[in-house]
Amino acid sequence: xxxLRLMEEKLAENEPAEExxxxxxxxxxxxxxxxxxxxxxxxxxxxxxxxxIILGISITLALEExxxxxxxxxxxxxxxxxxxxxxxxxxxxxxxAISGTNKLLQRGNELLGYTRSPDNKNVSPIQVHxxxxxxxxxxxxxxxxxxxxxxxxxxxxxxxxxxxLKNLLFAYYSETQHIKEVQDAERQTAITLSGAYxxxxxxxxxxxxxxxxxxxxxLNPLLHNVEFDNNVLLRVLNRTELLYIxxxxxxxxxxxxxxxxxxxxxxx
Numbered sequence: 001x002x003x004l005r006l007m008e009e010k011l012a013e014n015e016p017a018e019e020x021x022x023x024x025x026x027x028x029x030x031x032x033x034x035x036x037x038x039x040x041x042x043x044x045x046x047x048x049x050x051x052x053i054i055l056g057i058s059i060t061l062a063l064e065e066x067x068x069x070x071x072x073x074x075x076x077x078x079x080x081x082x083x084x085x086x087x088x089x090x091x092x093x094x095x096x097a098i099s100g101t102n103k104l105l106q107r108g109n110e111l112l113g114y115t116r117s118p119d120n121k122n123v124s125p126i127q128v129h130x131x132x133x134x135x136x137x138x139x140x141x142x143x144x145x146x147x148x149x150x151x152x153x154x155x156x157x158x159x160x161x162x163x164x165l166k167n168l169l170f171a172y173y174s175e176t177q178h179i180k181e182v183q184d185a186e187r188q189t190a191i192t193l194s195g196a197y198x199x200x201x202x203x204x205x206x207x208x209x210x211x212x213x214x215x216x217x218x219l220n221p222l223l224h225n226v227e228f229d230n231n232v233l234l235r236v237l238n239r240t241e242l243l244y245i246x247x248x249x250x251x252x253x254x255x256x257x258x259x260x261x262x263x264x265x266x267x268x
Contacts, residue, residue, distance in 0.1 A: 072159055075156065075159055076159040076160065077264060079150075079156065079159060079160075080160075080260055080263050080264050081264050082146075082147035083147045083148055083151070083169070083260060084257065084260040084261065084264060085144075085147075086143075086144040086146065086147050086148070087172075087253055087256055087260065088257060089144040090141075090143050090176070090249075090253055091250065091253050091254070093141050093142060093143070093144075094141055094246055094249060094253060095250070096139065096141075097139050097140060097141040097242075097246050098243065098246045098247065098250065099139075100137065100139025101139055101242060101243045102243065103134070103139075104135055104137055104139065104235075104239050105236060105243065107131040108131075108134075108135045108232055108235055108239070109236065110131055111128070111131045111132070111135065111223075111232045112232055112233065112236065114128065115223050115224060115228065115229040115232065123219060123220075123223070125219050128219060129202055129203070132198055132201075132202045135194075135232065135235045135236070135239075136190065136194065136195060136198060136235070138186070138187065138190060140183050141176075141179055141183070141246060141249070143173070143176040143179070143180075145173055145176065148173055162263070164259075165259055165260075165263065168252070168255065168256050168259060171252060172249065172252040172253060172256050175245070175248060175249045176249060178245065179242070179245050179246070182241065182245060183242065186238045186239070186241075189234065189238060190235070190238075193231065193234065194231045194234055194235050197227065197228075197231045198231065201222065201228070
């Protein structure tokens with residue numbers, strides 16, 4: 001029963017019974033005194049009801065906030081686990097890109113050693129063909145960023161409450177975007193410059209290259225050609241730049257993966 005209802009009942013009790021004769025109107029002063037007296041008499045009940053109402057509203061708001069936080073924490077864990085899976089995939093891809101680039105650089109440096117040697121009597125033409133084919137390879141890294149992209153586009157970035165983790169996520173995925181840009185530029189260079197040159201000089205088919213018999217004497221002029229040296233050097237420099245970026249991204253990925261494992265408790 002509300003305090004307003006209690007006041008109405010008290011006022012009703014204090015009103016005089018109706019008489020057959022005409023009822024004189026109750027003076028306004030008397031009514032004010034009655035209400036004032038009721039307030040003095042009933043204030044504990046009024047106070048208790050106000051407290052109950054405030055507590056009810058507070059509890060309702062607290063429950064709503066708890067449900068919202070619980071829902072957001074659950075959604076955060078889903079995103080973090082999905083991103084952790086993506087980072088695990090990226091680490092494998094980075095490992096392959098780093099390994100492949102190291103092998104490419106080994107072959108490229110071998111060719112540069114030939115071009116800088118004053119006497120290439122021991123150079124095998126078949127080996128030169130294999131090295132040229134190897135340096136035209138493009139072991140690339142492709143990131144798995146679907147979960148982080150969804151996190152940003154859906155407006156749920158606020159779910160990641162830890163600032164350090166959020167900064168690390170942005171640093172890593174900015175690095176992967178940089179890798180994509182450098183890889184695209186390296187691809188164009190390989191196709192338009194180095195690839196176009198080597199296609200004129202060497203058969204890139206493995207079987208065909210083994211059938212060709214070139215003496216060391218015939219090979220020497222090519223190895224000491226400035227254009228040949230420049231194209232090999234260009235491939236080495238481009239892939240060296242990518243190797244550095246791959247390694248930097250790998251370091252960020254390892255740190256990010258470890259932080260995600262701590263947050264999710266899932267080491268997979």
